[in-house]
Amino acid sequence: MAPNLxxxxxxxxxxxxxxxxxKWEQRYGVLRPERTTGGQxxxxxxxxxxxxxxxxxxxxxxxxxxxxxxxxxxxxxxPASPDALREALADAxxxxxLASLITLVDQALALNQLEDALTDVLAPVLTAVGDSWEAxxxxxxxxxxxSGVVRAHLxxxxxxxxxAIRGTAVLACAPGExxxxxxxxxxxxxxxxxxxxxxxxxxxxxxxxxALAERSxxxxxxxxxxMAESAERVQDEFDAPTLPEHLxxxxxxxxxxxxxxxxxxxxxxxxxxxxSVGALRKLAQ
Numbered sequence: 001m002a003p004n005l006x007x008x009x010x011x012x013x014x015x016x017x018x019x020x021x022x023k024w025e026q027r028y029g030v031l032r033p034e035r036t037t038g039g040q041x042x043x044x045x046x047x048x049x050x051x052x053x054x055x056x057x058x059x060x061x062x063x064x065x066x067x068x069x070x071x072x073x074x075x076x077x078x079p080a081s082p083d084a085l086r087e088a089l090a091d092a093x094x095x096x097x098l099a100s101l102i103t104l105v106d107q108a109l110a111l112n113q114l115e116d117a118l119t120d121v122l123a124p125v126l127t128a129v130g131d132s133w134e135a136x137x138x139x140x141x142x143x144x145x146x147s148g149v150v151r152a153h154l155x156x157x158x159x160x161x162x163x164a165i166r167g168t169a170v171l172a173c174a175p176g177e178x179x180x181x182x183x184x185x186x187x188x189x190x191x192x193x194x195x196x197x198x199x200x201x202x203x204x205x206x207x208x209x210x211a212l213a214e215r216s217x218x219x220x221x222x223x224x225x226x227m228a229e230s231a232e233r234v235q236d237e238f239d240a241p242t243l244p245e246h247l248x249x250x251x252x253x254x255x256x257x258x259x260x261x262x263x264x265x266x267x268x269x270x271x272x273x274x275x276s277v278g279a280l281r282k283l284a285q
Contacts, residue, residue: 005043014051021051028068030054056110060156070102082112082120089125093138093146101149109153114192118185119273122150126181147181154181157188164196167284169220170213171197172204174230174255175237182253182273183224189277195220206237214244219284221247222269225255238264248283252276 011018025031030050033041050071057067085108092100108121126147133143171187173180180202187199198216200209206223213221225231234251243249249266261268269279 005048007041007043010043010048010051013048014055016051016055024051024054024064024068028065030068030071053107053110057106070106082108082116085111085121086125086128089121089146090128090132093129093132093142096142096145098145098149101146105149105153109157114157115189115274115277118189123182123185123273126150151181151184154184154188158184158191158197158199160191162191163194165194166281167219168196168198168213168216169222169280169284170200170209170216170218171222171224172200172209173202174223174225174253175205175233176203177225177227177230177253177255178202179226180224182226183222185273186222186224186276189273190280193277193281206234207239210239210243210247213247217246219246219248220250220280222250222252222280223256224253225251226253227255229255231255231257231260235260235264240265250280250283 005013007018007021010016010021014021021031025033031043031047033043033047035041053071054064054067057070058064062070085104089101089104089108092104105122108117111117112121129138129143129146132138133140169187169190171183171190173183184199184201187197191197198212198218200212204223209221209223212218223234225234231251231253249264250269251261251264251266252269256268258268267283269276269283
């Protein structure tokens with residue numbers, strides 16, 4: 001579609017004042033307007049996407065110069081669908097293209113609801129990248145590059161300063177468990193749902209997690225295990241008589257089963273990110 005928006009129309013579409021748009025264009029070169037024969041600027045739908053993308057990054061705490069650098073020269077007209085984003089991310093991993101990885105993860109989060117971005121784009125990409133590494137199709141370095149970019153974005157989202165209205169949830173990987181990005185995604189979704197989240201990360205001793213949950217007055221304590229060995233270590237270290245009465249303990253992840261949860265006398269939530277937030281909210285009521 002030919003550029004047909006003047007700057008006033010662009011400002012109305014994006015909610016960004018025209019003066020601000022002019023500064024972004026002149027200082028950072030982030031827009032690409034064409035000019036009419038009379039010399040007036042005309043903006044395209046891609047320019048709309050660029051302004052909305054920059055606005056979203058500022059809302060996440062970026063400075064405009066940082067956001068403009070991230071935006072770079074990558075066109076925002078595509079990819080937009082989850083399928084296209086997954087394909088583009090996988091291709092960026094193969095090409096060792098860090099700049100594109102950062103921009104595409106930003107784009108996935110900006111163009112989709114948070115839950116959809118995590119469950120339909122980022123989680124499947126990380127699974128596919130892991131499968132490619134196991135098959136010898138990509139290197140350890142390439143797998144770490146992808147997981148590192150996603151982790152950085154998730155940690156930034158987890159630092160959201162909005163008020164907590166549902167209480168505190170402590171999230172920890174089981175002892176010996178190093179696969180943490182699925183749990184980190186759950187932490188981000190819980191934070192967006194109004195929880196204060198204490199994220200302890202990989203390889204957390206059960207007793208240490210319980211002690212922190214008790215000291216912080218947490219309502220939820222979640223252990224994640226992707227490996228059966230890690231689930232067994234939770235069982236080995238679990239001390240039911242010492243648990244605070246107010247604390248709801250939940251286990252989940254591919255390595256956990258409902259049988260393990262019953263043996264421990266705790267609740268079980270499967271690995272479905274979409275369902276887990278609502279299930280945890282109900283358990284803590």
